[in-house]
Amino acid sequence: MQEISPLKLRGMQVFKGLLTPEEQGRLVDDLRDVVREVPLFHPVTPSGKPMSVRMTSAGRFGWISDATGYRYSKAHPSGQGWTAIPDMALKVWSTVSGATRAPEACLINFYDAGAKMGLHQDRDEQDFTQPVVSISLGDEALFRVGNETRGGKTESLWLTSGDVVVMGGASRLLYHGIDRVKPQSSTLLPKGGRINLTLRVVT
Numbered sequence: 001m002q003e004i005s006p007l008k009l010r011g012m013q014v015f016k017g018l019l020t021p022e023e024q025g026r027l028v029d030d031l032r033d034v035v036r037e038v039p040l041f042h043p044v045t046p047s048g049k050p051m052s053v054r055m056t057s058a059g060r061f062g063w064i065s066d067a068t069g070y071r072y073s074k075a076h077p078s079g080q081g082w083t084a085i086p087d088m089a090l091k092v093w094s095t096v097s098g099a100t101r102a103p104e105a106c107l108i109n110f111y112d113a114g115a116k117m118g119l120h121q122d123r124d125e126q127d128f129t130q131p132v133v134s135i136s137l138g139d140e141a142l143f144r145v146g147n148e149t150r151g152g153k154t155e156s157l158w159l160t161s162g163d164v165v166v167m168g169g170a171s172r173l174l175y176h177g178i179d180r181v182k183p184q185s186s187t188l189l190p191k192g193g194r195i196n197l198t199l200r201v202v203t
């Protein structure tokens with residue numbers, strides 16, 4: 001992991017290229033083992049719309065969404081428990097989070113060429129003093145950051161493979177989302193697409 005000083009985006013810290021290509025490859029290998037155990041699924045929002053990203057989790061808790069709402073759960077929709085958070089992701093957390101607690105969940109989002117994620121806050125966790133750390137792998141994505149309430153001016157930035165964003169402190173509850181991914185902008189994943197990991201303290 002390179003020693004780099006972060007850019008600031010509305011108080012979020014952006015560590016460009018924190019993971020070397022070799023570290024990115026090792027993390028992807030570990031993620032392949034995770035999705036073999038707890039496969040990616042299309043979450044359905046409480047209003048009944050399928051999300052465009054496919055998702056699964058690692059750690060003590062994972063995030064699920066269905067007709068009864070969004071929540072953290074100790075089990076994958078199949079009923080099976082989640083698998084351990086990959087070591088490389090834990091190493092990223094200890095390098096950049098400045099957190100006092102260990103992450104309890106690692107959400108794994110897979111974006112294919114048409115996937116996006118609307119502006120939202122990460123607020124299903126109980127302790128907002130703990131940051132969310134996001135790791136980008138594969139194709140580039142246009143990340144948008146807004147304010148603590150819906151609306152108002154936003155700023156955006158392209159996230160590339162190996163970039164890490166820390167949403168902590170005053171930026172912890174800023175609205176954020178992914179407008180689009182740029183197909184074939186990375187060769188990390190043989191079939192293309194983008195993986196985003198978010199490490200979180202849940203309880």
Ligand SMILES: O=C(O)CCC(=O)C(=O)O
Nearest residue numbers: 107109122134178196198
């Ligand atoms: O894909 C990203 O970079 C952001 C993902 C995100 O905001 C989330 O999973 O809550």
Ligand SMILES: [Fe+2]
Nearest residue numbers: 120121122176
């Ligand atoms: Fe988020």
